[in-house]
Amino acid sequence: MSEYRIHLIQPEDADRVRSMRLAMIQDTPMAYLETYEQALGRAPEEWVLRAGRGTRPGSTSYAAVEQATGDWVGGMNAYVPEDAADLAWLVGVWVHPDHRGGKLGVTDALLDAVIAWARDTARVPRLLLEVHEANARAIAYYERRGFVRTGGTVPYPLDPSAWELEMELVLG
Template sequence: MDSEKAVPGDGVVVRAIRAGEWGQARRLRLEALRDPVAELAFLESYEAAAAKPDAHWREWTAGAAEGTRDRQQFIAETAGGEWVGSVTVLLERAGTVDPFGGTVACDQGHVVGVFVGPAYRGDGAGVTRALFDAALEWAWAADVERVRLYVHERNTRAEAFYRKAGFVASGVRATGPAGVGGFELEYEMKRSA
């Protein structure tokens, strides 16, 4: 992926995070965990994330920064330097164990940690689409067969975006987080021929 891509009309660029940006990564994650649907969208609480030491954020950011090979985090940044969105792609190789305890059948990307600030959501903003375009471009360049994500069955706004972006339900589901109930539904996009 090019180092930065502009979001048309928004004064926002999408780019991979850099290793030293752990403070901004922490702030954006904590903002995401305060979102009204956070309990449906994320597998950790605000309190748990806020309690993590700086060393955790440094390690996470270094491991997801530009040029890494197993995961990549992309952020949407305004001209003024404010981070307004993020998405992370994890590479899962065939034969490894996935986060739900199953065996990964093929090389795949797994999209996690999707968040876009309220002022940048919706059809007109384009920020979410630009983040997904960057994530998919990176995953396809890693030569995966498909990209997947999970969305809680009650997170209908996110589910609608994923369908609009070209993801389809795979039929796989997992039990939702403790205290939330319901199911996490897997959506996938397969590599086009």
């Protein structure tokens, strides 16, 4: 992981957040709850708000930055919902295809940062996520990291004929 650093995203990172979000959606459209066109049409102020989400209490947002180039090559976010203080949701997970794989450690470093935040700052006992049923690579990764399927499902908002599977990691 020494080739990368984990960066806590700030409001001034809005342009980078926008670029990464557009890349995320182009790479794995089924993994996100908006289309490329919707994201492309968002006003600059929306990107500043999104970049600032992780700085608010009950929320965090991280980017993996390649040391040599300064490129953002991945991101992960989490938040504690207002109606359930005993859990955090993992959202907006993505790593650029050139930086995926266990040997590089980018995804693990991002998830480790989120888990540390959930345990030490948010102080929640569990981390939940929803993953598209057809995203086998993501499901396999989460299972390797100890997430288990809860049995919960919700229709995928952009195609209600598909499902999002709920997975949980008990932080202990």
